[in-house]
Amino acid sequence: MQKSLFPILLVDDDPLVAEVLDRAAKTNFPEASFIHITSFEDAKLYIDNLEGKGPKLVLLDIDLKDKVDGLDFLALLRAHPKGRLLPVVMLSARKTAKLVERAYIFGASSFTIKPFSYADWKTYLSNLRTYWFETVTLLEVRHEKES
Numbered sequence: 001m002q003k004s005l006f007p008i009l010l011v012d013d014d015p016l017v018a019e020v021l022d023r024a025a026k027t028n029f030p031e032a033s034f035i036h037i038t039s040f041e042d043a044k045l046y047i048d049n050l051e052g053k054g055p056k057l058v059l060l061d062i063d064l065k066d067k068v069d070g071l072d073f074l075a076l077l078r079a080h081p082k083g084r085l086l087p088v089v090m091l092s093a094r095k096t097a098k099l100v101e102r103a104y105i106f107g108a109s110s111f112t113i114k115p116f117s118y119a120d121w122k123t124y125l126s127n128l129r130t131y132w133f134e135t136v137t138l139l140e141v142r143h144e145k146e147s
Contacts, residue, residue, distance in 0.1 A: 005031040006133055009055035011043045011073060013064050024122045029129040040068040050082045050143045057132050058088040071106050078107040082143050
């Protein structure tokens with residue numbers, strides 16, 4: 001089994017999104033592996049307890065169907081020593097100028113609309129791979145356990 005070269009933290013309350021990403025990545029982004037977290041609280045715990053190499057990228061759903069949303073987690077990430085340098089791609093089923101603006105103000109690296117079909121998810125992952133895996137240079141960050 002190939003070791004993941006590109007771990008991606010997926011924060012999305014919909015298990016179907018994680019399943020589709022896992023399937024589509026097999027052919028369109030085989031270097032990726034997804035760490036799926038479904039809530040703000042679990043995502044916060046994950047970042048707080050991160051040790052060693054963490055994710056290279058975060059895919060973050062805006063609507064977590066909770067009292068806090070993805071923008072709240074983005075704000076936490078940007079203030080957190082283990083998350084402030086992580087690139088964050090926002091995922092949303094809706095796009096309004098105000099929502100896009102808020103995402104960038106909170107520190108998003110990019111804003112994307114969730115695809116609606118499996119074929120579109122495959123294209124999305126191919127584009128994600130081209131940009132985040134093949135084109136840009138990301139930091140190699142190791143996290144030490146705090147004493």
